[in-house]
Amino acid sequence: MSNKYRLICTACGADCGDFSDWFAHDQKCSCGCQRAEAVYNADYGKLFDGEGFEDSLFRYFDFLPLEDRANVVSCGEGAEPIEEWDFLEEYARSKHGIDCKVFVVRNDLNGGSGTFKDIAAALGASIFKEKGVRNFCLASTGNAATAFSRYCSLAGVTFDVFMPNDVCKDTADTIRSHGQILHISQGGYGAAKKEAADFHVRENVLISAGNIDPIRVEAKRTMAFEFLRQLGKMPDVFFQAVAGGTGPIALDKGVRELQKYYDKNIKMPRLILAQQDTCDPMVRAWEKATAENFPKGWEKDYPTVIPQTKISILSAGTPGMYPVVAPMVRATKGGFVRVQESELASLAKKIQERTGVIFGPASMVCFAGFRQALAQNMIHQGETILLNIGEGSERARWFAKEVEDCK
Ligand SMILES: Cc1ncc(COP(=O)(O)O)c(C=O)c1O
Ligand SMILES: [Zn+2]
Incomplete structure (x- = not known):
């Protein structure tokens, strides 16, 4: 039993113990709920005093559900720089007359696989x-498959990954290069999920508990700590490309924790989440809810779409977490925006001209979301904007090539 933290069920408030208990109970509370949040026995006055592991999320060791520092598996992830990009500020000023500060989280510099999945x-x-x-x-x-394949290898864990049949070759090669086992499904992401769930039951192998998995959420919530550490405050607006929704769910957890234990005046950023037009079920659901003025049960009303996108990591056609994420978006007075996939390569080219870097296509959905939000008057004078771009272009070489071929 851990004295350091407890997992508390978000539905009934029961104490679900530590990760030993959680795994032993098939990652569920006895009430059936799969969403638990960790509560730490830690001194939040010392949140930024952590010694050791300065180059990673483990600088917050006292605030992570891990007991012994000897068990840390890290490649330097989760402490990447947050950069101010003045050419985006200039864009907002000259095109829309908006004065704002624009910061970009350089998740592409994470040491594991260059995506924001590395911390989880x-x-x-x-x-x-x-x-x-x-x-x-x-x-x-x-991206989650690639990240877990690398880190599981380092921890000596055998990892079986189930991927949709449209998996790109670069990703498949990377996973195999870490000596892990890749199962390519006959169908799309839904079919892969079903196969993984069957494998979990049949072989009694621990399975990722999805976007609300406390492992992912507790890791990713450290981005809220990093915003405070690096910016000295919370941004006013948080942008991300959204598929499952772990990012916003984790940010919400981190901010609530900071409000409770660190500084009650900390404000949750406005969430603006972007999806590309070729797989946009959350945007569609949001538009419907907005048009109908959020009738009772609006958050449970969402479509399934058949993804037409080339961005495989943003191809979740059934947005199962919408009922969790959308109320968070609404509470912050944010929104969901749609961007055009056909415009992403030329945008990436422009950003390459300014930064020298080609980012991955999901990062471009985030940047395009920022542009779209400006066009829809969703950004106000004087605000601090944070773009949580998720990846470099390392495993999306098809995209890098499109960018290079752009005029
Ligand atoms: C680079 C990148 N951006 C965005 C997303 C969507 O993340 P979330 O689970 O927070 O919706 C993912 C993950 O699928 C990703 O890898
Ligand atoms: Zn419960």
Whole structure:
């Protein structure tokens, strides 16, 4: 039993113990709820005093659900620089007359696989090492699979990953290069998820609990700590490309925790979440809810779309987490925006001209979301904007090529 933290069920408030208990109970509370949040026995006055592991999320060791520093598995992730990009500020000023500060989280510089999935995989692998978990499985559209394959290898964990049949070759090669086991489904992401769930039951292998998995959420919530550490405050607006929704769910958890234990005046940023027009079920649901003025039960009303996108990591056609994420978006007075996939390569080219870097296509959805929000008057004078771009272009070479071919 851990004195350091407890997992508390978000539905009934029951104490679900530590990760040993959580895994032993199939990652569920006895009430059936799969969403639990960690509560830490820690001194939040010392949040930024952490010694060691300065180059990673483990600088917050006292605020992570891991007991022994010896179990840390890290490649330097989660402490990447947050940069101010003045050419985006200039764009907002000259095109829309908006004076704002624009910051970009350079997740492409994460040491594991260059995406914002690395922090979750680093914490996951560390917990597996600590708890003696030898096998893990997951269905993923790409970045989570790549990150977990690397970190599980480092922790000596055998990892079975189930991917949709349109998995890109670069991703498949990377996963295999880490010695992990790739199962390519006959169908799309839904089919891969079903196969992973069957495998979990049949082989009794621990499975990722999806976007509300406390491993992912506890890791990713450290971005709220990083915003405070690096910017000295919370941004007014948080942008991200959204598929499952772990990012906003984790930010919400981190901010509530800061409000409760660190500074009650900290404000949750306005959430503006972007999807590309070729797979935009959350945007569609949001537009419907807005048009109908949010009738009772609006958050449960969402469509399934058949993804037509080339961005495999943003191809979740059934947005199962919409009922969790959309009320958060509404509470912050934010919104969902649609961007055009056909315009992403030329945008990436422009950003390459200014930065020298080609970012991945999901990062471009985030940048395009910022542009779209400006056009829809969703950004106000004097605000601080944070763009949580999620990846470099390393495993999306098809996209890098499109960008290079752009005139
Ligand atoms: C680069 C990138 N951006 C955005 C997303 C969507 O993340 P979320 O789970 O927070 O919706 C993902 C993950 O699928 C990703 O890898
Ligand atoms: Zn419960």
